[in-house]
Amino acid sequence: MSTEKQSLRRKLDRLFVPLTVGPTMLWIAGIIVYPTLKLLWSSVFWTNPITSQKEFVGLRNFKRLIFAEGGSGTFLGLAPDFVSITWHTFVYVGLSVSISFALGLGIALLLDKDLKGRGWFRTAVIVPWILPYVMSGLMWRWMFNSEYGAINGILTQSGLLSSKIAFFSDGTLSMMALVIADIWVFTPFIIIILLAGLQNVPEQLYDAAEVDGAGKISRFVNVTYPFLKPSILVALTIRIIFDIRALDLVWVMTQGGPGKSTEVWASWLYRTAQVFNRPGEGAALGVVLLAVTFMIVALLYKVFGESPY
């Protein structure tokens, strides 16, 4: 090989890292960093809906969304909408995550057993998570339909109920339907992550615990949990931050209704920015959502006493 060729090879080799990392970083700068900066920028402007003129308003968008006008007679001076929507989000995320976590852990422990046909069960269990959320949401809206839905059909045709339930006319029942749909969609994710974590538990430790006469619960707490902890943390973190941002199910099932009884942050943000065409306030809500997400992640890692990196 000629020396000229060799020096070219060496030059190309030196360019390996810049050429493999550079384009991705440029792409990320354009498609993630720039929009995020633009989000912060948009959140301090108000757009006149008629003239489309932008006006710098400082933190007024945040103030308007979070605090009541006049600030008296309400809880801590907060806007009633902000309080109720935050509460709905808390209920929705809290119930969905905790129930699907308990369910997912149970199924993962069952699937971790040395059963024949385990692979078949695993496949069957994962599918709901892979379907488009829109289709899943509409499917559950159909299941809960007040006249022709399967749930009312089963309840009345079996004689358990004499009249049908109008699930989506009632705020609490609508929230329940949303939570059930959410659990249905996202439990597979918990199962996958926890099942992978369970593979890390050394088999000998179970045997040792059995020899020591440890019961099932003590075995879980002392043997399984320490090895499963990182997976639990990952599953919970991703589950919570994905639920706070989730619009799909809420939007196709209830659109926040009836009234505002199932309005959550994500649907509020979408409604403010797109339906009411108030981009400044929509951006302000986006900033709040971003901050809350990072706070939750930091909090979870602190509670579990692990470092994310």
Next chain:
Amino acid sequence: MSTKQSTLGQLIAALGLDTENEWSHVVRERLVAYALLGLYVFVIWFPIYFIFITSIKPTSAVLDIPISFVPTQPTVSNYVEIFQNRPFELYTLNSLIVASTTTIICVTLGTVTGYSFSRYDFVGNKTLLLSIVGARMIPPIALIVPFFSIMSNPPLVGGLTGSLYDTRIALILTYTFFNLPFAVWIMKNYFDGVPESLDEQARIDGCSRWEGFVKIILPMAKPGIAATAILAFIFSWNEFVFALVLTSSEQAQTLPIAVSLFVADDFVDWAHLAAGGMIAALPGILFGLFFQQYIVSGLTQGAVKE
């Protein structure tokens, strides 16, 4: 009596239930596990079954009372009609183009970048990796305002392209936003599991970095690439929020939007919605049934921490 016992014995053998020492205890535990798993699978598959039979009922039979849970006159008319009365072939085409282009971009960039992150200790390595992890946490919905304005009036290239609103390009660019960091992260973790001695061997054999990567490492990374590609495809195929914000006609609308369009203000066309929903769900069901191990490994690789 004896035949009964042997049938039970056969059943136990078929289920793989050993008849060792504490066989009754083991058998009982396994039977309970099968029963619980079976019940769970039945309950979670029932809604899918119900929407499927809705899609193959005659349109008017969907609103029959009492509700029939077994279709008596199955028909494909709902499927045919959504292609006749609505541009479902365009929605499907949009979904295919958007999801596959996004996948190709993310897998290509994710693979080469993931490899460099895994192997080389370059300046800013840690900071960049950290920013990728951080980027994965940004809620996409938080960015609908900037993305809407960027796509309506693209900076730098705006003079060339004009508005990108209601184009497939807008969706592809936006979808790389949540898929690219994920792809880099999965591939980095995957390459971490490929022994570095292979790189060294390639170097000793006289390969340049590029040759070593392409000839030796890349073939080893096929399962990781498959996992990344399948997940990126599914995430893009299923995406709804940005499609809702950035498109308004069949020249860019994807299947999730098409399905949601069956919901009018007061009236929902359930029979046709169910058919459209099944079409939108098809790739997911197929991937889930045939490539389950890739989905699991991709998600696990993507979730593990440093």
